[in-house]
Amino acid sequence: MLLYFKQAWNLIRQEKLFSSIYIIGTGLSITVVMVLAIVYYIKIANIYPETNRSRLLSVKYAEVVKDDGGMNAYYLSLQTIETCFYPLQGAEAVSAVYEASNESFVQPEGSAEQIPVKIKYVDTGFWKVFNFSFRGGNPFTEADMQSGMQTAVIAETFARRIFGSVDVVGRTISLDFRPFKICGVVKDVSYATVNTYAQVWVPYTSIEDIELEETDTNGCLGAFTAYILASSEGDVEQVQAEAKENIRKFDSTLEGATFSIKGQPDKQWQSAIREWNTRDDFTKELLQYGVLILILLLVPAVSLSGMADSQMEKRLAEIGIRRSFGAPKYTLMNQLVAENLFFTLLGGLLGLILSFLIVYLAQNWILQIGMDSVMFEGMPPEGTHSIMKPSMMINFNIFFIALGICVVLNLLITVLPAWRASRKEIIYSLNAK
Amino acid sequence: MLWSICKQILNRKKSNGWILLALLLVFCLIWFMVDFFFVLEYNKSLTSHRDLNNTYYIELGTLAKTLPEYKEAEAEPSAGIANLYRIVNRIKEYPDVESVALCQSFSSLPGVGSYNGSEYRSATDSTKRAGIQRITFIPEEDYFRAFRHTSNQGKAISLTDFDWGNPSAVLISQMVAERLFPGESAIGKTIETSYKSPDAPRDQHLVVGVLDDLKRFNYNRPQGIIFFPQRISEQNYNYIYIAIRSKEHIPASRFIPAFKKQMSSNLRVGNYYLKNVKSLVAMEKETNNAMTNMVRSLSGLMLFFLINITLCVLGTFWYRVNVRKEEVGIRRAMGSNEAGIKKLFVLEGIILLTLILIPAMIIESQFIAAGLISTLGQSNSSYGDYLPDHTIVRFLITNAITWLLLAAIVVLAIWYPARSASRIKPVEALKDE
Numbered sequence: 001m002l003l004y005f006k007q008a009w010n011l012i013r014q015e016k017l018f019s020s021i022y023i024i025g026t027g028l029s030i031t032v033v034m035v036l037a038i039v040y041y042i043k044i045a046n047i048y049p050e051t052n053r054s055r056l057l058s059v060k061y062a063e064v065v066k067d068d069g070g071m072n073a074y075y076l077s078l079q080t081i082e083t084c085f086y087p088l089q090g091a092e093a094v095s096a097v098y099e100a101s102n103e104s105f106v107q108p109e110g111s112a113e114q115i116p117v118k119i120k121y122v123d124t125g126f127w128k129v130f131n132f133s134f135r136g137g138n139p140f141t142e143a144d145m146q147s148g149m150q151t152a153v154i155a156e157t158f159a160r161r162i163f164g165s166v167d168v169v170g171r172t173i174s175l176d177f178r179p180f181k182i183c184g185v186v187k188d189v190s191y192a193t194v195n196t197y198a199q200v201w202v203p204y205t206s207i208e209d210i211e212l213e214e215t216d217t218n219g220c221l222g223a224f225t226a227y228i229l230a231s232s233e234g235d236v237e238q239v240q241a242e243a244k245e246n247i248r249k250f251d252s253t254l255e256g257a258t259f260s261i262k263g264q265p266d267k268q269w270q271s272a273i274r275e276w277n278t279r280d281d282f283t284k285e286l287l288q289y290g291v292l293i294l295i296l297l298l299v300p301a302v303s304l305s306g307m308a309d310s311q312m313e314k315r316l317a318e319i320g321i322r323r324s325f326g327a328p329k330y331t332l333m334n335q336l337v338a339e340n341l342f343f344t345l346l347g348g349l350l351g352l353i354l355s356f357l358i359v360y361l362a363q364n365w366i367l368q369i370g371m372d373s374v375m376f377e378g379m380p381p382e383g384t385h386s387i388m389k390p391s392m393m394i395n396f397n398i399f400f401i402a403l404g405i406c407v408v409l410n411l412l413i414t415v416l417p418a419w420r421a422s423r424k425e426i427i428y429s430l431n432a433k
Numbered sequence: 434m435l436w437s438i439c440k441q442i443l444n445r446k447k448s449n450g451w452i453l454l455a456l457l458l459v460f461c462l463i464w465f466m467v468d469f470f471f472v473l474e475y476n477k478s479l480t481s482h483r484d485l486n487n488t489y490y491i492e493l494g495t496l497a498k499t500l501p502e503y504k505e506a507e508a509e510p511s512a513g514i515a516n517l518y519r520i521v522n523r524i525k526e527y528p529d530v531e532s533v534a535l536c537q538s539f540s541s542l543p544g545v546g547s548y549n550g551s552e553y554r555s556a557t558d559s560t561k562r563a564g565i566q567r568i569t570f571i572p573e574e575d576y577f578r579a580f581r582h583t584s585n586q587g588k589a590i591s592l593t594d595f596d597w598g599n600p601s602a603v604l605i606s607q608m609v610a611e612r613l614f615p616g617e618s619a620i621g622k623t624i625e626t627s628y629k630s631p632d633a634p635r636d637q638h639l640v641v642g643v644l645d646d647l648k649r650f651n652y653n654r655p656q657g658i659i660f661f662p663q664r665i666s667e668q669n670y671n672y673i674y675i676a677i678r679s680k681e682h683i684p685a686s687r688f689i690p691a692f693k694k695q696m697s698s699n700l701r702v703g704n705y706y707l708k709n710v711k712s713l714v715a716m717e718k719e720t721n722n723a724m725t726n727m728v729r730s731l732s733g734l735m736l737f738f739l740i741n742i743t744l745c746v747l748g749t750f751w752y753r754v755n756v757r758k759e760e761v762g763i764r765r766a767m768g769s770n771e772a773g774i775k776k777l778f779v780l781e782g783i784i785l786l787t788l789i790l791i792p793a794m795i796i797e798s799q800f801i802a803a804g805l806i807s808t809l810g811q812s813n814s815s816y817g818d819y820l821p822d823h824t825i826v827r828f829l830i831t832n833a834i835t836w837l838l839l840a841a842i843v844v845l846a847i848w849y850p851a852r853s854a855s856r857i858k859p860v861e862a863l864k865d866e
Contacts, residue, residue: 021748025741032737102492103709112697114709150499177706178497208498295462299738302458303745306451310752368726 004335008342018311022304022340023347026413029300030351030405031358033293037401038359039369042192042392043272049130049186050193055236056129057228057243057265058195059085060274064216065258076261077214077222084246085226090239092231093128096224097121097195098204098212106200107174108162115162118197119175121204121212129229130196137169137184140203144183148205152180155188158199175200178207191387192367195227220250220259228265240265297405301412309417312336320426329422336418337410344410352402356393363387438781442788445753452749453789456839459742460786460793464835465806466735471831472809472821473728476652482645484581485544485713487531489688491524491675493700494708507703510667516703517670521574523699524675527692529683534579534676535571537669542676543580544717546650553659555613556623556637563612565605565657566649571673572597572662577644579678584644595642597662603638604660606646608817612657619643624659651717652724653810654819676713685712739842746782746846754778754854765859778851782843786836794832801828 012019046053062080063073081096088094098121105114127139132153140151152173156166159182162173172179180202191197204212204224215221230239243265251259263281266274273285312319319332359366364387442449496503506512525533540547554562570576575592584590595604603624610619625637638659646655665673679688689710700707718725754761761774769777800806801824808821821827 017751018748021744025744028737028740032734105708176494176497176708177500177502179499296737299455299458299462300741302451302455303741304748306448306455306745307748307752309451310448310749310756314752362729365722365726365729368723369730 004338005342007335008339011339012343015311018307019343021307022343023350025300025304026344026347026406026409027350027354029297029409030348030402031354033296033405034352034355034398034402035358035366036293036296036369037405038355038393038398039366040269040272041398041401042367042388044269045392045397047190047193047392049132049189049196051131052129052229053268055230055233056268057230057236057240058268058271059226059228059243059261059264059266060271061264062221062259062261064218064220065260067256067258072216072221074215074221074223076224076226077219078212078224079214079219080222080250080259081224081226084250085228085243088228088239088242088246090230090235090242091228093125093229095125095129095227096123096204097126097227098223099225100209104176106162107177109174117158117175117199119200119202120196120198121207122201123204126201126227129227132186132189132196135166135185135187137182140183145203145205149203150178150180150206151183151203153184153186153201154182155199156185157188159185173200175202180206190389190392192389192392194367195225216257218254218257218259220254220257226265236267240267297409297412301409304413305417308340308414309420312417312421316421316424319421319424323422323426332422333415333418336421337414340414340418341407341410344406344413348402348406352399359393360388434777434780435784438777438784442781442784448749448753449785452745452785455742455745456786457789457793457796459738460789460835460839461796462738463735463839464793464797464831465800466731467835467838468806468827468831469731469809470728471827471834473652473724475819475821476654476810479648479655480587481648481651482583482587482655483543483647485717487679487681487683488534488543488580488713489677489679489685489692490542490711490713490716491677491707492709492711493520493675493705496704496706503704510670512703514665514667514670516705517665517673519702520700520705521675523702524677524696527696529680529688529692531678531680532579533574534576534678535574535665536576536674536676537569537571537663537672539674540566541568541570542674542713542716543647544713544720546717546720548649550659552627553609553613553624554627556625559627561613561615562627563609563657565609565659566647567659567661569661569663571665573664576660579676582644584642586645590642590644597641599639599641601638602641602662604642604644605640606644606655606658608646608655609657609659610640610643650724651721654817685715739838742839743842743846746843747849750778750782750847750850754850757854758857761854761857762859762861765857771855774855775848775851778854779844779847782847783840786839786843790832790836794828797828797832 044053050056059076061073062076063071065071076096078096081094085091085094100119100121104117104119106117107114124139124142124145132139135156137153139153140149143149144151152175154162154168154173159166159168163171166185168182168185171182173182174180180200189197212223215223228239228243230236244263247259247261262278264274270282273282273289275285278285322332323329367387507516521533521535524530536542538549539545540549548566550564550566552562552564554560572592576582578591582590596602605613605619605624609624613619613624614622619640620642622640623637624640625635638661644658644660647658648655663669689712692710693707697707764774764777811819811822
């Protein structure tokens with residue numbers, strides 16, 4: 001094996017144009033595939049504070065079709081979540097989350113300036129479904145929730161910006177001129193984890209807002225999304241089935257209308273690729289991504305194969321000598337494929353670095369790749385910094401994905417030319433110029 | 434010369450096979466993107482018949498009931514309406530404000546992408562119907578002047594150009610007029626809603642003017658609009674939206690902070706306060722965000738495919754030039770000059786590209802026949818004559834663009850190998866064998 005790499009190294013020095021084209025070509029292909037891989041890794045992997053994504057289920061959309069043909073589509077009402085999801089047997093915790101459609105502002109003490117803030121309106125289950133790490137204080141309590149107390153959990157950088165300190169538990173913050181008592185300070189949440197991202201989290205009972213009310217006459221639709229944490233990874237499917245059954249029962253109690261959540265609750269990966277017209281089985285989406293990745297690998301493979309073919313043809317004399325001294329065909333093929341793997345790995349390294357760079361530079365929008373405009377999250381608010389954390393990109397999972405892609409791409413490019421070269425008649429090979 | 438090149442290509446079937454396959458694959462992919470961008474740019478070039486430059490949305494907030502400043506008396510509808518008028522008048526007094534527009538409901542603000550509409554039909558011929566977006570404006574201010582609406586393809590209009598004597602007077606846009614009253618003037622005609630609730634009389638409206646169609650998104654085609662006048666009343670005063678046009682040549686970055694600074698205390702009237710000022714141009718940009726991301730992703734992919742094909746052509750021709758040294762030597766010896774040799778290789782590349790044009794067009798037409806090529810903006814206009822709807826013309830144009838683009842790439846990629854070939858000294862080349 002080492003010998004092959006040595007030979008490949010010599011090849012780089014002798015064939016500068018071939019090796020640079022090969023490395024740039026494979027590198028670019030790996031860059032593009034890795035950008036996609038990193039984006040979906042960030043959407044699907046367990047990342048703070050959504051560290052339980054492997055057993056997380058979510059419902060973000062619902063619709064009611066009236067018997068007379070009218071249709072309404074929105075989020076869920078509290079009533080629906082309470083009837084269908086709170087009683088789930090296999091669930092460790094269930095949370096209802098509301099995100100206001102209009103912007104909110106903080107009024108810092110002793111300043112006329114209004115600072116835009118992202119607020120999520122949540123319940124006590126939220127702190128169980130997601131793993132926030134508290135720098136100080138605690139989540140608000142069930143009693144706060146019941147009484148509609150104006151209490152708030154805030155993110156540490158935001159605390160520093162408003163108060164100049166993180167030690168602010170017990171102090172008051174003014175949100176749209178309403179005073180909220182701060183009960184906890186948490187480690188910052190990145191915009192990349194959209195389910196939990198905010199700077200301030202308050203009980204949804206603490207505000208009166210027309211948006212919180214049910215929006216249809218049957219009371220099924222409202223402003224909430226639901227998150228369900230299954231007790232263990234093995235239970236996820238069962239909880240999913242149980243939730244669907246509850247929805248079916250709930251729907252059968254409705255008169256003159258059909259309620260549907262279109263095959264949700266979704267596992268995290270399903271939620272990441274769901275489009276507005278997705279059906280239960282996700283075949284269309286998986287097929288789309290499959291075709292895309294195939295094209296991304298096939299185009300460079302076809303482009304570079306021709307060159308690899310010519311390059312191997314030039315080495316036919318060498319191959320002929322090896323063959324005549326008794327090297328079996330498959331050893332020769334192995335050699336040719338392994339030599340090129342060395343180039344592909346160099347390309348892979350280049351590609352990985354480039355993909356980190358692209359994801360980092362395009363962090364304000366790159367997470368929206370493939371996002372349907374209905375599930376559209378909008379642009380990150382002004383002043384959102386460091387969306388991407390290094391740990392989201394630089395980790396073993398990403399390295400292994402990159403390595404796997406290198407191997408596949410290398411096989412695609414070299415197997416056919418190497419097979420042809422190692423199969424040529426010895427006489428012909430020796431005769432080759 | 435052409436003939437001899439064609440024979441050469443035929444003689445090198447094997448090595449040309451790879452490059453032809455790569456060119457074919459990339460041609461089809463690039464065509465798909467060129468087609469998308471062609472329709473997109475076409476749609477963008479259609480005028481939207483209004484001007485959002487220098488316009489802003491003035492967002493008002495309402496104080497929370499729990500606040501000491503909150504006044505129960507000011508929450509009375511009559512007080513609320515009076516306060517609203519007071520606020521509008523104070524805004525009009527701001528020196529940099531040119532005009533004010535008032536409308537009911539968020540979807541009546543231009544550029545926000547929100548849609549509220551229903552189907553209308555001609556009162557005399559109920560088979561003539563059209564789905565139309567509804568804009569409800571407050572006739573106390575000139576909504577049409579503020580947003581620079583036009584009629585007759587570009588003629589500036591204002592509120593006072595129309596006779597509002599009849600309480601059921603409305604304006605419709607060109608497309609609605611032509612759909613409901615083809616071949617005749619719509620002014621003076623009556624329209625009504627297609628659907629009606631069983632217990633209410635059908636709403637009828639008198640058309641008093643025809644305006645130009647509007648684009649809901651800048652990447653779509655213009656669509657039908659109906660404009661309703663509605664006075665401020667106890668029913669709607671909570672849903673009034675205020676927009677303004679600033680005087681020319683004041684950039685948003687200067688106008689917004691200055692307005693907020695000077696007007697914050699001035700607009701603190703009753704339970705209202707100034708929450709935010711947003712440029713409508715910026716809001717429109719945010720509305721188009723999903724498309725912006727799509728364009729970014731597709732451009733990235735297009736660049737990727739183009740680089741791939743560049744590398745493929747460059748690599749293949751580099752080897753080809755080396756293999757054909759003797760031939761070049763003989764040609765030089767026979768009197769070909771440097772330019773002639775360069776031309777030979779470049780022409781060979783162009784012929785290869787042209788060879789795959791027909792197969793590529795056959796593959797593309799299969800995609801069109803299978804309905805996989807969608808036309809951006811087609812779904813919301815069953816009216817009007819748009820170039821992208823002429824499938825054959827569009828097919829020829831987009832293929833021509835793709836061919837030209839790839840021809841440029843091929844020439845560029847062959848240039849370096851062709852130059853090194855043309856510099857081969859005949860003596861050296863002939864000695865090679």
